[in-house]
Amino acid sequence: MASSVQSAHMEFAAWVGSDHLSDDPAVCRAAAVDGKAPALVVYPSTAEEVAGILRIAATAGLAVIPFRNRTQLDIGNPPERYDVGLSLKEMNNVWHYEPSDLTISVEPGMKLGDLQYLAAQDHLWLPLDPPGGVKASVGGMLATNATGPLGHGYGSPRDMVLGMKIATTEGKIIKTGGRVVKNVAGYDLAKLLLGSYGTLGVIVEANLKLYPLPRQRATYVLRAKSLGMARELRRRILATPLPFLRFLLVNPAGARWLRQGTPLAVESTKPEIWMEAGGSERVLERTQKSLEDLCREAGVSVETCGGAEAESVWNHASEFRHAVVEAQPGTVVVRASLPIAACEEFLSAAQQEAESAQAEFAALGSPGVGTVHAAISGFRDLGEAGSTIRRLRESAKQLGGALVVERCPVELKAALDVWGDPGDDFDLMRKIKAAWDPQRILAPGRMIGRI
Amino acid sequence: MNPPPLVRDLIRATSRQAVLWRKEDLLLYEYDALSALRQPEAVVFPTSTQEVVRVIRVAARHGLPVIPRGAGTGLSGGATVAERGIVVGFSRMNKMIEIDLENQRARVQPGVVNLDLSAAVSDAGYYFAPDPSSQKACTVGGNVAENSGGPHTLAYGVTTNHVLGLEVVLPDGNVVHTGAKFWDRPGYDLTGLLVGSEGTLGIVTEITVRLSRLPEAVNTLVAIYDRVSDATQTVAAITARGITPAALEMMDGFTLRAVEAATHAGYPTDSAAVLLIEVEGLREAVEEQTKTIEAVCREHSAREIRRARSAEERALLWKGRKNAFGALGRIAPNYYVQDGVIPRTRLPEMLEYTAEVEKKYGLRIGNIFHAGDGNLHPLIMFDARDPSQCDRVSRAAKDLMVKCVEMGGSITGEHGVGVEKNELMPLLFSDDDLAMLRRIKEVFNPSGLLNPGKVLPTGKICGELRVLASVGA
Amino acid sequence: MSTGALDVKDPEKHAASAPPAAGREPPEWKYYSKCIHCGLCLNACPTYRVLGVEMDSPRGRIYQMIQVERGRLPVGEAYVRHIDLCLNCRACETACPSGVEYGRLVEAARSEIERLYKRPYLSRWARKMFLEQLLPHPHRLEAAGRLLRAFQRSGLERAVLASRLLKIVPGRMDAIARLAPRMEKPFFTARLGQTVPAQGRQRYRVALFAGCIANLAFAGVNEATVRVLTRQGCEVIIPKTQGCCGALHVHAGLRDVARQLAQANITAFAQAPVDAIITNAAGCGAVLKEYPMLFERVGAEWHEPAEKFSARVRDVTEFLAAIDDNHAFAPLKARATYQDPCHLLHAQRVREAPRQLLAAIPGLELVELKETEICCGSAGIYNVTQNAMAEALLQAKMRRIDETGADIILTANPGCLLQLRAGIAQSQRTGRRVMHVVELLDQVSRQPGRSPTTK
Incomplete structure (x- = not known):
C-alpha cells in the first residue's frame, strides 16, 4: 500500500x-x-483538482477521506483503509451571491462563520x-446533514440545498439541481450526497x-419540576402557534x-426547556406573554435572556459533543x-441506564x-460502555426510533456498527455506493453496514 | 371474448374486478392531463402492497413495462404509456393507514387524494403542506412521484420536504422501506432520491408524511398594477425586506380577465398584472408583515391593494388562481402550459423576453407565476386545428426553456420531466451528469421495467419538446 | 404522439359540426372541446370515488362521448353502462376550472343512446311504462299513487317485505321496494288550480310548481311551502294545467317527451304575471331553469318562451333568502346539518341561500356536513336503476352524517329526502329526522303573531 501511495505521490504532485x-x-x-493516519494529505484548490485527485486515487486504489475542520469526522465506523487525506481548506470561494434571490453558491471549504458574516451584511443567514458551530465548513455540514438546535425552526441542510457540484471517483464533476428554489429536473442526487459522510463523492460546490x-x-428558559412536567410543557408549548427558532x-x-461560564450559571437540578424566538418586538412580547400564561398554571416561571449571554448558551449547545x-x-x-x-421517554430511559452504570449523563434534546x-461518561470499563450503548439502542428502537453513536472510544467501534442495524433497503445502499465508488476508495467502511 | 394469458395472470395476481383489458376500457388510459399517447395492454388496480408485488412479477414475466398512475392529473405525461405496458392504477389503494397527530405524522396509501388528507386532520389543526393546484384530485402518490409543488411551497417547501418514509416495490418484486417515521434515519437518503423520480425507480406503496400545524392567522392581499414591470419588481423587493410570504403569485392582465370570467373572484379586469400575496403565522407577525408588504407594493406603484376580509373571500381568490389554467382553457381551443424556473430577480427580464417570443411567433401567451419561487407557468394559447400553430407553439416553448436555463434556472419546477421534456434534459445536464442519472436508474430499475421513456433522454428525438398539451378532447 | 387526439378538436372531421340529422342532438364540439382533461373533476365524481376508474369519471365519460363521435368507440353495452352509471349530479361542473357544461353533454349523449342503442326488453319496457306512460299523465299517476297508498297502508307491504318474497326476484327489488315513497294523504293534486292569498299585506305574487310525484308523496312539503310563502306576504298561484317537469326524461335522453312536458308547463305558467315560479324540488328546478336548452336544436320557436319562463324560476330557498324581512323565526334548540341537493348546489349554484335561512333560526346549531357536495345516491330514479351504487353512496353519506351528531338532517329536494330517510331507517341511531328546509321553516314561522309580515 505504502508503495502505491508513493507512486501516486508524484501524480498528485503533478x-x-x-x-x-x-x-x-x-x-x-x-x-x-x-486513530488511523493517512500517508499523505492533499490540498486541492479547485473542483477540477479534487476530481483529478479522486481519479488518481481510484486508479491506484488509494482510500481517501475528505475533510475541512474535522468537526464531524469523529462520526462513523473506523475507516477500513485510509491513505490520502483530502483537505478542502483551500476551497473557500463564493462563486455566486445574489442577496435578492436569497441564494449563494460556495465552495465546500468555506466556514459557516464566514458565510454568516457575508450574508449578515444583507440581513440574511444560513x-x-x-x-x-461557526467552525463547521459548508462541505462538512452538507456531507453529514448536520443540524443543531436551529433544526427546530428551519430544518436541516436537506431543506436548504438547491443544487451542488460533485467530484466523482471517475474524476468527473457532475451537477445536480441548480440555483433556483424549485427544480424537479432529473433525480435529486443532492439528497444522496447529504448525509453520505463523504462515501459517495466530494461536494465541490453548493x-x-x-x-x-x-x-x-430572545431566549426563554423554563425550569420544569420533573421530566413529566417538562413533557407536558413541551406538548403545550408546541401546540401553540408560537414559531420558535430553537427549542431544547x-x-x-x-x-x-x-x-457554564455565563452569568446564568446557577446550579441546575431539574430538567429545563430552552427556547429562542425571533421577530419583531410585538412578536417577542406576545411570545413571552403566551409562555408566562402557559407556565403559570404549572407553577413555573419564565426566565428571559438575550445578547451575549444567550449567544453563549447556544454556542455551548453547538459545542456540546466536542466539549464533553x-x-x-x-x-x-x-x-x-x-x-x-418519544423524546422524554428516551431521556428517562437513558437517565436510568446511566444511573445503573453509575455514569454521568448529560442530554440535549430537540x-x-x-x-x-x-x-x-465515567464508565468503569469499555465493556460497560458497550453494553450501555446496546441497551440505549434497544430502547430507542422500542420507542420507534434509531440510535447513532456519534462518539466513543475507537476500541468500541470494532464491536459495534455506530450507525446501528441497516434496514431492508441496505442492498440498495450498497449498490448506490458501488455506482458512485466502485473501487471503494471514499471513506471505505465508515458508513452504515461498513459500506 | 376470453381474456388473453396476460390478463388471466393479472386477475390471478389481484381479482377479476381489478383488471381492465377490453379495448373500450383501455382507450380511457391513453391520456393524462398532458396529452394522449398510447393505450396500455392492461390496467390493474391493486388494493395492497402484496398485490402490487404480484402484478410486478406478472409484468416481468410477460416482459411488459409497468406505468404507475395516481389520478392522471400530471402535466408531463408521467402516467401515460410511452411505448407499451401495464398501467397500475392506485385509485383503490387510498386508505389513510395511520394518522398520528402526537407525532405529526400520517402514513397513507398512494391513492389518497392530497386535499382529503388535509381535510382529515384539519379539525385537529393540521394539514399536509404541499398544495399543487390539482390538490382536490391529485394523489399523494402522484405528488411523491413528481415532487409536486404549489403556491405555498414558497414558505413550506415542496413534497420532498414533507415526506419522511416510503414503502417501495422494486422491479424484482422486493419490498423495501426507506426513511422512517422519525427524522434522519442513518444511511443514504433513499427517500429523498425516490421523491421526484417519476415512477422510474420504484413503485411507492406507502408514504409517511409530516403534518404541519395550520397557521394562527392568514392575510391574503391582492396588489393591482398598471404596469407588469412594477409587479415583477415588487416580488424581489418583498423578500429584500426580510419577509418570506407563504405564497406570492402573479397573473398578468390577459390571464386575469379569463380567471375573472370563470370564477368571479373579484380580480380587476382592467389591470396589467396582479400579485396575490399571502402571509401566514403568528397574528402579530402577519399584521406587521402585511403592512410592510402594502408599503412595498405602494412604493412600486401598485394602483390598489385589497385585503381579503373573510375566509370565503380568501377561498375565492385562491379558487381563481388555482383554476387559472382551466380558465384560460375557455379562451382558446388549446393551450400549452410551461413550467420553467428562473431566479426571482430575473422576472422582469423574463417577462420582456416572453413578450418578444409572443411577437416572434405570433402567439398569445398568458403569464401565471409562482413569482416568489421564480417558477413560471406561461400558457401559450393556440388552435391545434392549425398545424403551423402547433409548430410555432413548440418552438416558442423551447425558446422559453432555453432562456430559463441561460438565466441559471430549470426546465421544470414542479410538473416533472415525464415524456414531455426528457429530450430537453441535455439543455441542463452534461453527458457526465446524465450518465450518473442512468447509473442510479440501473441500481433500482436495471431491466427498465418501470415507466420507461420518461425522465432520461431516449435519444430518439433530439432536443425537442415532445408534446403539445390539451389535446385529449 | 397525440396526433390522433388532436383530430378531435377538428369539427370538420366529424358530424358534430355539420347540422345533425333531423332530431339528432349529439354532444357538440363547442362544448366538449372545452374539456382540457386536467382531471380536477375526478374526486368530485361520486362514481369515480367508489370505482376509481376513468370510464366512470366525468373526464372519462366526456372522452368516451368524443370517441363515439369520432367513431373510435361503438355505442355498445360498455359505453351505455358508463353513461348510465352517471348520476348527472353535476358536481364535476362545480369542480371544473374550464366551465365544461357536463350536464348538457351527458344529456345529449343519452339522447343519442336512446336513438342508437336497443336496451334489453325488460329494461326498455320498465322505462317506457314509467317515463312515458305514467309520469306525463297526472290522472294515471294519481291512480297509481292511490293504489300504492292502499298497499302501503294495508300492511301488505310490510308482509311482503317481511316475507323476503322480493329477495327471489332479481335486481334487488327488495331494496328498491323499501325506497318507494310513502304516499301521503291528502294528495296535493286537489290544490291544483287554487290561488292561496297572502297572510297580511301582500308583497309578492308567486306561482308554485307542484311537481308530479311530489303531489302524491310530498304533499306535506308542498303544503309547507305554500304556508311559508303566504306568511311571507306571497299570494301563491298553483296553475292547474302544470305537470311533470321532465327532468327524469331529460336525464334519460327522452328529449321529445321532455319537450312536450316543457311546452305544457311554459303554457300553464304563462297565464298569470308572477314575480317568481317557485319550486321546492332541486331536480325540477334545475331542468325548469334549463328549458331553453331543450329548444336549441329542435323546436326553436319555443326557445324564447322557454327563456322567459326559466328566468322566473326560483328555488324556494333562493326566493326566501332574497326577499327582505324574513328572518324573525321562532327559536329552535336543535343540532342540524344540511346536505346540499346536487341539482341545487351544482346545477343551480345555490349554496348560501338555504344556509342563510337556517342560520337565521335562533338556537339552531348548524353543523357543516363534510362532503356535502357529494351526491347521496338518490339522483332522481337512480337509486332504483343503479341500486348498488346508490347504496354505496348512501352508506358513505350516512357515515358523514353520523359524524355531525345532528338530530335534524336537512336537505332541499324530495329525492334526497327519500334517500336520506332510507339511510336513517337503516341506521342504529334513533330519534333523527330528515326534513326539507322549507318544512323546518314552516315549523319556526308557524305563530302568526311572530310572522314578520303581520304588523
Whole structure:
C-alpha cells in the first residue's frame, strides 16, 4: 500500500503542485481518523483538482477521506483503509451571491462563520448551528446533514440545498439541481450526497438557500419540576402557534453545560426547556406573554435572556459533543432519532441506564425534531460502555426510533456498527455506493453496514 | 371474448374486478392531463402492497413495462404509456393507514387524494403542506412521484420536504422501506432520491408524511398594477425586506380577465398584472408583515391593494388562481402550459423576453407565476386545428426553456420531466451528469421495467419538446 | 404522439359540426372541446370515488362521448353502462376550472343512446311504462299513487317485505321496494288550480310548481311551502294545467317527451304575471331553469318562451333568502346539518341561500356536513336503476352524517329526502329526522303573531 501511495505521490504532485500536498508525519497524524493516519494529505484548490485527485486515487486504489475542520469526522465506523487525506481548506470561494434571490453558491471549504458574516451584511443567514458551530465548513455540514438546535425552526441542510457540484471517483464533476428554489429536473442526487459522510463523492460546490435574519431575538428558559412536567410543557408549548427558532429540552447536567461560564450559571437540578424566538418586538412580547400564561398554571416561571449571554448558551449547545469529550475522554455521545413524542421517554430511559452504570449523563434534546443527544461518561470499563450503548439502542428502537453513536472510544467501534442495524433497503445502499465508488476508495467502511 | 394469458395472470395476481383489458376500457388510459399517447395492454388496480408485488412479477414475466398512475392529473405525461405496458392504477389503494397527530405524522396509501388528507386532520389543526393546484384530485402518490409543488411551497417547501418514509416495490418484486417515521434515519437518503423520480425507480406503496400545524392567522392581499414591470419588481423587493410570504403569485392582465370570467373572484379586469400575496403565522407577525408588504407594493406603484376580509373571500381568490389554467382553457381551443424556473430577480427580464417570443411567433401567451419561487407557468394559447400553430407553439416553448436555463434556472419546477421534456434534459445536464442519472436508474430499475421513456433522454428525438398539451378532447 | 387526439378538436372531421340529422342532438364540439382533461373533476365524481376508474369519471365519460363521435368507440353495452352509471349530479361542473357544461353533454349523449342503442326488453319496457306512460299523465299517476297508498297502508307491504318474497326476484327489488315513497294523504293534486292569498299585506305574487310525484308523496312539503310563502306576504298561484317537469326524461335522453312536458308547463305558467315560479324540488328546478336548452336544436320557436319562463324560476330557498324581512323565526334548540341537493348546489349554484335561512333560526346549531357536495345516491330514479351504487353512496353519506351528531338532517329536494330517510331507517341511531328546509321553516314561522309580515 505504502508503495502505491508513493507512486501516486508524484501524480498528485503533478496535479495539484507539490506545495499542495504533504507527507509530513505530523501533518498526517493531525489528519487521522479514528486513530488511523493517512500517508499523505492533499490540498486541492479547485473542483477540477479534487476530481483529478479522486481519479488518481481510484486508479491506484488509494482510500481517501475528505475533510475541512474535522468537526464531524469523529462520526462513523473506523475507516477500513485510509491513505490520502483530502483537505478542502483551500476551497473557500463564493462563486455566486445574489442577496435578492436569497441564494449563494460556495465552495465546500468555506466556514459557516464566514458565510454568516457575508450574508449578515444583507440581513440574511444560513440558519444552521451544527456541532462545531461557526467552525463547521459548508462541505462538512452538507456531507453529514448536520443540524443543531436551529433544526427546530428551519430544518436541516436537506431543506436548504438547491443544487451542488460533485467530484466523482471517475474524476468527473457532475451537477445536480441548480440555483433556483424549485427544480424537479432529473433525480435529486443532492439528497444522496447529504448525509453520505463523504462515501459517495466530494461536494465541490453548493448552492444554498438563505433566509432573512430575524430582527430581534430572545431566549426563554423554563425550569420544569420533573421530566413529566417538562413533557407536558413541551406538548403545550408546541401546540401553540408560537414559531420558535430553537427549542431544547435538557436534563440537569445538560442545563449546566449550557449555562457554564455565563452569568446564568446557577446550579441546575431539574430538567429545563430552552427556547429562542425571533421577530419583531410585538412578536417577542406576545411570545413571552403566551409562555408566562402557559407556565403559570404549572407553577413555573419564565426566565428571559438575550445578547451575549444567550449567544453563549447556544454556542455551548453547538459545542456540546466536542466539549464533553474534551473534558472527559472516553465519553460516549449518542444521537437518538425518535418520533417526536418519544423524546422524554428516551431521556428517562437513558437517565436510568446511566444511573445503573453509575455514569454521568448529560442530554440535549430537540423534541420538535425528534432528536436527543446524550453524553455518558465515567464508565468503569469499555465493556460497560458497550453494553450501555446496546441497551440505549434497544430502547430507542422500542420507542420507534434509531440510535447513532456519534462518539466513543475507537476500541468500541470494532464491536459495534455506530450507525446501528441497516434496514431492508441496505442492498440498495450498497449498490448506490458501488455506482458512485466502485473501487471503494471514499471513506471505505465508515458508513452504515461498513459500506 | 376470453381474456388473453396476460390478463388471466393479472386477475390471478389481484381479482377479476381489478383488471381492465377490453379495448373500450383501455382507450380511457391513453391520456393524462398532458396529452394522449398510447393505450396500455392492461390496467390493474391493486388494493395492497402484496398485490402490487404480484402484478410486478406478472409484468416481468410477460416482459411488459409497468406505468404507475395516481389520478392522471400530471402535466408531463408521467402516467401515460410511452411505448407499451401495464398501467397500475392506485385509485383503490387510498386508505389513510395511520394518522398520528402526537407525532405529526400520517402514513397513507398512494391513492389518497392530497386535499382529503388535509381535510382529515384539519379539525385537529393540521394539514399536509404541499398544495399543487390539482390538490382536490391529485394523489399523494402522484405528488411523491413528481415532487409536486404549489403556491405555498414558497414558505413550506415542496413534497420532498414533507415526506419522511416510503414503502417501495422494486422491479424484482422486493419490498423495501426507506426513511422512517422519525427524522434522519442513518444511511443514504433513499427517500429523498425516490421523491421526484417519476415512477422510474420504484413503485411507492406507502408514504409517511409530516403534518404541519395550520397557521394562527392568514392575510391574503391582492396588489393591482398598471404596469407588469412594477409587479415583477415588487416580488424581489418583498423578500429584500426580510419577509418570506407563504405564497406570492402573479397573473398578468390577459390571464386575469379569463380567471375573472370563470370564477368571479373579484380580480380587476382592467389591470396589467396582479400579485396575490399571502402571509401566514403568528397574528402579530402577519399584521406587521402585511403592512410592510402594502408599503412595498405602494412604493412600486401598485394602483390598489385589497385585503381579503373573510375566509370565503380568501377561498375565492385562491379558487381563481388555482383554476387559472382551466380558465384560460375557455379562451382558446388549446393551450400549452410551461413550467420553467428562473431566479426571482430575473422576472422582469423574463417577462420582456416572453413578450418578444409572443411577437416572434405570433402567439398569445398568458403569464401565471409562482413569482416568489421564480417558477413560471406561461400558457401559450393556440388552435391545434392549425398545424403551423402547433409548430410555432413548440418552438416558442423551447425558446422559453432555453432562456430559463441561460438565466441559471430549470426546465421544470414542479410538473416533472415525464415524456414531455426528457429530450430537453441535455439543455441542463452534461453527458457526465446524465450518465450518473442512468447509473442510479440501473441500481433500482436495471431491466427498465418501470415507466420507461420518461425522465432520461431516449435519444430518439433530439432536443425537442415532445408534446403539445390539451389535446385529449 | 397525440396526433390522433388532436383530430378531435377538428369539427370538420366529424358530424358534430355539420347540422345533425333531423332530431339528432349529439354532444357538440363547442362544448366538449372545452374539456382540457386536467382531471380536477375526478374526486368530485361520486362514481369515480367508489370505482376509481376513468370510464366512470366525468373526464372519462366526456372522452368516451368524443370517441363515439369520432367513431373510435361503438355505442355498445360498455359505453351505455358508463353513461348510465352517471348520476348527472353535476358536481364535476362545480369542480371544473374550464366551465365544461357536463350536464348538457351527458344529456345529449343519452339522447343519442336512446336513438342508437336497443336496451334489453325488460329494461326498455320498465322505462317506457314509467317515463312515458305514467309520469306525463297526472290522472294515471294519481291512480297509481292511490293504489300504492292502499298497499302501503294495508300492511301488505310490510308482509311482503317481511316475507323476503322480493329477495327471489332479481335486481334487488327488495331494496328498491323499501325506497318507494310513502304516499301521503291528502294528495296535493286537489290544490291544483287554487290561488292561496297572502297572510297580511301582500308583497309578492308567486306561482308554485307542484311537481308530479311530489303531489302524491310530498304533499306535506308542498303544503309547507305554500304556508311559508303566504306568511311571507306571497299570494301563491298553483296553475292547474302544470305537470311533470321532465327532468327524469331529460336525464334519460327522452328529449321529445321532455319537450312536450316543457311546452305544457311554459303554457300553464304563462297565464298569470308572477314575480317568481317557485319550486321546492332541486331536480325540477334545475331542468325548469334549463328549458331553453331543450329548444336549441329542435323546436326553436319555443326557445324564447322557454327563456322567459326559466328566468322566473326560483328555488324556494333562493326566493326566501332574497326577499327582505324574513328572518324573525321562532327559536329552535336543535343540532342540524344540511346536505346540499346536487341539482341545487351544482346545477343551480345555490349554496348560501338555504344556509342563510337556517342560520337565521335562533338556537339552531348548524353543523357543516363534510362532503356535502357529494351526491347521496338518490339522483332522481337512480337509486332504483343503479341500486348498488346508490347504496354505496348512501352508506358513505350516512357515515358523514353520523359524524355531525345532528338530530335534524336537512336537505332541499324530495329525492334526497327519500334517500336520506332510507339511510336513517337503516341506521342504529334513533330519534333523527330528515326534513326539507322549507318544512323546518314552516315549523319556526308557524305563530302568526311572530310572522314578520303581520304588523
